[in-house]
Amino acid sequence: MPFSLPSLEYPVTRKYPGTLFGPIAFSAALVLLVFLTVVNVALAGYDTVPGFSSDFNVTQHHWYDKFLPEVAKTKPGTLCDPRLLGLGDTITTNNTLFRYTVASIDKANAGDSGFQYGGWTLDNCDITSLFVNANAQTFAMDFTAVVACQSTPAQIAQGNDYAITLRADWTESTLPGQYGQLLGVAKAENRRKANGVAPTSPSDPEAPGTVLDAVTSVSAADFAEYTFFMLALPNSTFPNLFSFEADFPWCPAFLGPDAPCASQVPALNVTSIFEFMPSTVAGAQFVANEPIDPDTGNLPLINNDTFGMISNVVQVAYATIRLDIGNRTPKTNFLLNTSLIDSVIVKSFPKHTAAMPNESFLYSTLISDGYYPNFVPSEQFFVKGLLPLEMPGPALLDGVYLCRFQRAKSPGAGFIAVLVATLSMFTAAWGRFLAVSEGVVKRRPDGVVFSLFEFTCLTHFFV
CATH class of the missing domain: 1.20.58 (Methane Monooxygenase Hydroxylase; Chain G, domain 1)
Structure with a gap:
């Protein structure tokens, strides 16, 4: 078959009919x-570039947004990746009063054992327990506050079902060699040093930290001062070691300020207590959920001498932790509603000798009555003019998120x-x-x- 080249062709063009x-x-x-x-x-x-933001719900606005339908515009929470937390991670809220550790992830929402946080408010968190070890020999009180966070019904409906437990640990002592561990106190002190003056109004940024420093420190000072006088009494059987657990009803902010649990300050509920007396070899212990039995020694241990100190310590921890996590119910928090001070804080402890103080240092500090004019370790204990506190809105977990931004x-x-x-x-x-x-x-x-x-x-x- 002879070889032939393909023929070259060209199209024939014609004008479209009509003049328009x-x-x-x-x-x-x-x-x-x-x-x-x-x-x-x-x-x-535009290029998509990675960036960091402390606001998970950050959005970007461009010149062409006004031409886009509402469904096509950038929605809060779509630019950033959630923060992934694991067991033992340290976190704070935007109020930065306490430092928390992730104690347990009871129900994970990220894999089998992780917790991803997407910038929602902590309306589903509340303090559930307080553990205190108070040692009169070392003049120190060790605190552990347990905070439980569980998904709300709305979050569960969106597929975000989780349950985690946080814990805040700190120590209060009147001894100068005991390092303070409260984050809010340290930040308030640094700001005071930078500004050169102490806060004078509840709206000052360092006011919450200053008040936190005052109420936690003076409640420990009450313990040390009163215990010192009690132990100095002849034949004293006053315990020089307290170790107790107090529990609270879980009453997160999303239930609303009118919820039954948010309408009144919870009663002192010490579920377990241990006391050690100087005159005894072994200590005494009481567990509330076990039967009272003289034979086993399970007898109530709180008396008139110890009730006031324990109650004040518990109420201070309850009020300050709830402030930090944004649970700001004024019906139950004496730092937001000073009319509660007289009904929540024990004003006086039993007086056994003329030399013993007749008014709790905590109560005197809160109302600024000058009852202890010569017992003011530092100016941060003077909270006159700072109460009631003005706290910001709902709390968030502090964090830095990896986000995707559009850059020209x-x-x-x-x-x-x-x-x-x-x-x-x-x-x-x-x-x-x-x-x-x-x-x-x-x-x-x-x-x-x-x-x-x-x-x-x-x-x-x-x-």
Whole structure:
């Protein structure tokens, strides 16, 4: 079979009928070209770059947002990755009064054992227990506050079902060699040193930390001072070691301020207590959920001498922890509602000798009555004018999130990207337009006004 070269061909062109087709087609092409250029400036003129933000719900606003439908605009919480927490991680709230450790992840929402936090408010967290070890020999009180966080019904409906437990640990002591561990106290002291003056109003940024320093320190000072006098009594059987657990009803903020558990201050509920007496070899212990039995020694241990100190310590921890996690019910918090001080804080301890103090240092500090004019270790204990506190809104977990932001490209790179994208889209649309219009012309019946054809072509052009 002889070899033959393929023949070269060229298409035969014909003008489209009618006089308006050309001007309309080129006008529409110009409009489309401008439209595609604007669209591609938004689509191809920006790069997605990673960045960090302390606000999980951060959003970006661009010039083209006003042209977008509401469903296409950036929604809070869509730019950033959730913060992943594991057992033992340390966290704080935006109020930064306490430092918490993730004690347990009872129900994980990230894999089998992780907890992912997506910037929601801590309305589902509340203090459930307080553990205190008070040692009269070392003049120190060790605290552990347990906070439980559980998903709300709304979060469960969204597939975010979790339950975690946090713990805050700190020590209070009147000894100068005991390092303070409260985060809010340290930050307040640093701000006071930087400003050179102490806070004078509840709206000052360092006011919450200053009040926290005062109420936690003076409650420990009450313990040390009163215990010292009691142990100095002849034949004293006053315990020099207290170790107790107090439990609270779980009453998170999402239940509302009118919930039954949020309407009144919870009663002192010491579920377990241990006391060690100087005159005994072994200590005494009481467990509330076990039967009272003289034979086993399970007898109530709280008496008039110890009730006031224990109650004040518990109420201070309850009020301050709830402030930090944003549970700001004024009906139950004496730091937000000073009218509760007289009913919540024990004013006086039993007086066994003339030398013993007659008023608790905590009560005197809260009402600033000057009962202890010569017993003010430092100016931060003077809280006159700082109560009631003005706390910010609902609490969040502090954190830094990895986010994806849109950043405009450099002029050169942006021009090339927009040009390539616009030409590719315009070329595809123009080719389709010509193909459709050619098919319409070939099937055009006689006697049809060409304006109908022009309308048909333009319709296909924009589809």
